[in-house]
Amino acid sequence: MKHNYKKKSKLNILISLSVLLIIIVAIVSAIGSANIKALDVYRVIFSKIPIINKYVNMEKITDAQFAIIWNVRLPRVILGILVGASLSVAGVSFQGLLKNPMADPYILGVSSGAALGATVAIISQFEYVKYGFSSITFAAFIGAITAVFIVYNIGKINNKLSTNTLLLAGVAVGQFFTAIMSFLMVVNSNDMSKIIYWTMGSLSGKGWNPVKTLSIPILLTIVVLIYYSKELNILLTGDETAKSMGVNVERTKEIILVLGTLLTSLVVSVSGIIGFVGLIIPHITRIIFGPDHRILLPCSAIVGAIFMIITDTISRTLISPVEIPVGIITAMFGGPFFIYLLRSKKKMM
Amino acid sequence: MNIINLNNVEFGYGKLKVLRNIDLSVEEGQFLSIIGPNGAGKSTLLKVINNIYENYEGNISIYGKNAKDYKRKELARIISFVPQDTFLDFEFSIEELVFMGRYPFQKRFQNDAKHDYDISYRAMALTNTLEIKDRLITQISGGERQRALIAKALAQDPKIILLDEPTSHLDINHQIEVLELLKELNLKQNLTIISVLHDLNLASRYSDKLVLLKDGQILKSGSVEEVLTASNIENAYNMRAVVELNKFTNSLFVTPIESKKRNKNTSLPSIHLIAGGGSGQAIISRLLKEGVDLSVGVLNVGDSDWQLAKSLKVEMVEEKPFSAIKEETSYENLNLMRTKDIVVIAQVPIGHGNLLNLEMALTAINEGKEVIYVKENIEKNIDYTNGIATKIMNELILKGMIVLNSIEDLLNYLENYKRK
Numbered sequence: 102m103k104h105n106y107k108k109k110s111k112l113n114i115l116i117s118l119s120v121l122l123i124i125i126v127a128i129v130s131a132i133g134s135a136n137i138k139a140l141d142v143y144r145v146i147f148s149k150i151p152i153i154n155k156y157v158n159m160e161k162i163t164d165a166q167f168a169i170i171w172n173v174r175l176p177r178v179i180l181g182i183l184v185g186a187s188l189s190v191a192g193v194s195f196q197g198l199l200k201n202p203m204a205d206p207y208i209l210g211v212s213s214g215a216a217l218g219a220t221v222a223i224i225s226q227f228e229y230v231k232y233g234f235s236s237i238t239f240a241a242f243i244g245a246i247t248a249v250f251i252v253y254n255i256g257k258i259n260n261k262l263s264t265n266t267l268l269l270a271g272v273a274v275g276q277f278f279t280a281i282m283s284f285l286m287v288v289n290s291n292d293m294s295k296i297i298y299w300t301m302g303s304l305s306g307k308g309w310n311p312v313k314t315l316s317i318p319i320l321l322t323i324v325v326l327i328y329y330s331k332e333l334n335i336l337l338t339g340d341e342t343a344k345s346m347g348v349n350v351e352r353t354k355e356i357i358l359v360l361g362t363l364l365t366s367l368v369v370s371v372s373g374i375i376g377f378v379g380l381i382i383p384h385i386t387r388i389i390f391g392p393d394h395r396i397l398l399p400c401s402a403i404v405g406a407i408f409m410i411i412t413d414t415i416s417r418t419l420i421s422p423v424e425i426p427v428g429i430i431t432a433m434f435g436g437p438f439f440i441y442l443l444r445s446k447k448k449m450m
Numbered sequence: 451m452n453i454i455n456l457n458n459v460e461f462g463y464g465k466l467k468v469l470r471n472i473d474l475s476v477e478e479g480q481f482l483s484i485i486g487p488n489g490a491g492k493s494t495l496l497k498v499i500n501n502i503y504e505n506y507e508g509n510i511s512i513y514g515k516n517a518k519d520y521k522r523k524e525l526a527r528i529i530s531f532v533p534q535d536t537f538l539d540f541e542f543s544i545e546e547l548v549f550m551g552r553y554p555f556q557k558r559f560q561n562d563a564k565h566d567y568d569i570s571y572r573a574m575a576l577t578n579t580l581e582i583k584d585r586l587i588t589q590i591s592g593g594e595r596q597r598a599l600i601a602k603a604l605a606q607d608p609k610i611i612l613l614d615e616p617t618s619h620l621d622i623n624h625q626i627e628v629l630e631l632l633k634e635l636n637l638k639q640n641l642t643i644i645s646v647l648h649d650l651n652l653a654s655r656y657s658d659k660l661v662l663l664k665d666g667q668i669l670k671s672g673s674v675e676e677v678l679t680a681s682n683i684e685n686a687y688n689m690r691a692v693v694e695l696n697k698f699t700n701s702l703f704v705t706p707i708e709s710k711k712r713n714k715n716t717s718l719p720s721i722h723l724i725a726g727g728g729s730g731q732a733i734i735s736r737l738l739k740e741g742v743d744l745s746v747g748v749l750n751v752g753d754s755d756w757q758l759a760k761s762l763k764v765e766m767v768e769e770k771p772f773s774a775i776k777e778e779t780s781y782e783n784l785n786l787m788r789t790k791d792i793v794v795i796a797q798v799p800i801g802h803g804n805l806l807n808l809e810m811a812l813t814a815i816n817e818g819k820e821v822i823y824v825k826e827n828i829e830k831n832i833d834y835t836n837g838i839a840t841k842i843m844n845e846l847i848l849k850g851m852i853v854l855n856s857i858e859d860l861l862n863y864l865e866n867y868k869r870k
Contacts (some may be wrong), residue, residue, distance in 0.1 A: 200539070333797075338538060339533060341502050341531070342531065344528075345500050346526050346554060347526030347527075347529035391542075391546075393546060
C-alpha cells in the first residue's frame, strides 16, 4: 500500500471525511421511532445559529419533532462524536508512544480506576449534582486519575519513563482495581446490574450538559496532541534516535501520556467504559492512511466519531425500545470488520 | 582543525564506570573509527559525544562550544546519529523517513518547504535510495535500510555523522557498499565521520584515525599504522594476530591466530623445529595450540615461517635475510636444540644455505637427542644440494630418526611420549 499523501491530498482527505461526518450526523439523528427527515436535522441546527436562522424554513417541523432533534438526538450524537474522537486519538497516541499495537486508551488503568470510582459512588448512594454532572461522573474521574497517577509513578524509574514497566504497571494496577470493584459488587449485590451497565458504557440521556462542559477541553487536547504529531513520528524510530534528532524525548512522552489519559478520563467518566473504539479505530485508520501521525491523528478523530455515532444508533434502535450498551455493539460490529481489513491487507502484501 | 574535543570524560551507571579518562580530539573531515572488544564502551562513547547520555563527567566541546550548552535541536543541526539495529515496525516509506531528518530545522506545523525537499532528495540521491523512495521500510533489505537511515542522517545536513556499527548484520557486499558510500561522503562533502566498527580490517581500510578501546579506556589512538599492531591487538582482544599489508586494498590486514588464554602444556615434551619457506607453518600453529614449549631455527629474517614465528612470539634463532646460515648461528641453534626434548624436522627444502640446520640435527642425534622427521608428502623432493642432503637424511635414519607421515601422527607420538 502506498501512503504518499502530499499536502494537497492530505487536505482533501480531511475535507472528505468531515463532509462524510456531517452527512452521517443528519442520517443517524433522523433514525428512530419518531418520523424525522435527515434534512430537518440541518434546519433545526441552522435555526439555532444567529443571522442564518432568518433564512431557515421551519414551517414543516412540529414542536415535538424539534424537541426530539434538539433535546434528545443532537446532544447524544455530538457526545458520541466527542467520545469516539477522544478514544481514537488517545489510542493512536498510546500505540505510537508505547510502540505497542495492543495499546488502547485504557492500558494505563484509566478504565479500572473509573469503574472502581463509579462503583463506590453507586453503592454509597451518595447523590450530588454539580454543573449538571452526577456524583458517579465525579467519582469515576477521580478513580481514573488516581489509577493512572499510581501507574505513572511506578513506571518512572530514575526520572525516565520505561515503556515496559509502564505497560506492566498498567496491567497490575488495573487488575487490582478491578478486583476491588468485583469485591464491592459481590458485597452489594443489589447494585450489581447498575454497575455492570455502567461499565459497558452508554451515551443515552446525558443531554447538552456534558457536551457543553467537555467539548472545549477535549478539542483543545486533541489539537495539542496533533501539535505533537511530528515528535510521535520520530519517536517511532527509537528513543535514542529521536533524542539525537533534537526531540526532548522525556518531556514529549510525559505530555502525550498526560494528555491522552486526560482525554480518556474525561470521556470515560461521562460515558462509561466503551471498549474497542480506542484499539480498533487507530489500526483501521493506520491501514488506510499510513503511519504518519500528521494525517493519522486528525483522520482517526473523524473516523472514530463516525464509528461511534453509527454504533450508538444501532445500540438504541436494534431491539428498540430496549437500549443495548454501546460497548457491546462496538465490539460486535467492529471486530469482524477489523479482521476483514487485516486479512485483505495481508493478501495485498 | 579540531572540531570535537573530549577532555577527561567519564561515564557510568551507578558505580560501574563504562568510560574512564577519555581524552580525544577529532579533526574536521576526518574518518575516525572506534574499535575494541565487546563491552569496551564503543557505543557508549558515541552516545556520550552525541549528548544522548547526558550525565557524564568531564568536558566535551563541539566546534569550540561546550556540548551541554547546545540546545537539542541546535546540536542536531551539527551532528546526526545512525544507531545500530534500528527496529522499524511502522510502515513509513523511505521518503517519509528521510524527510523526518528535517525536523531540527522546522517549526511546528511548518510544512516541508522547497529547501527541505531539495536537501532530502539530495540525501536520497547520494545514498542511491531515490529510485526506491516509495518502498516501505518494513519491506526492504538490510543494506537498503542502512542506506535509508544514512539518507535520513544526511537530511539533517550535518557536519559530523556518528554511526554505531553500520555494517553489522550486512552481507559482505553491503558492508563494502555502505563503507564506500561513507568514504565518498567523507571525501567529497568533507563530512566528518565517527563510526564504531567491529571489523578491524574494514576499519583499517577506510579510516584516517583509529581509537582502540578496552575496558572503557583508550588503549591507543592515532593513525592506522600506530594503532593496528600485533601487540595492541593482543593487549585489547587477548588474542594473537598477524598484521600484514594487504596487496589488494593497500591497507593493513589483521589475521587472528589463536586465543592467548591457553597455558603451556607441561605434560608434552618440548620441541625444537627445523623448518623454513612455509614448510613449518602448520606444525608451528598446531604445536602452539596444544601448548607445546616450542623453539624454531635457524630461519632467515623475512621468511614466511619466520613471520609466523615472530608474530606468535616463538623462541627463535635468526639469520640475516636471504643469506646462508653462518656457522656461529648454527651453533647457537644447536645450543637451543640441547635444551629441548625432541628435534622435529619439517619437510623443508634443503639447499646449501640451510644445510647446516640438517648437520646440527645430526650432531644432536649423535649426542642422544631424539629426532623426528615429518614427511607429509612422500613424492616431494627436498634435496637441492646434489645429494648431500639425502646422504645426511639417510645417516639420520640410520642413527634412529623417526619418520612420521603427518602432523596427526606427530601429535599422537607426543601424547604417548610421556608414558615411555
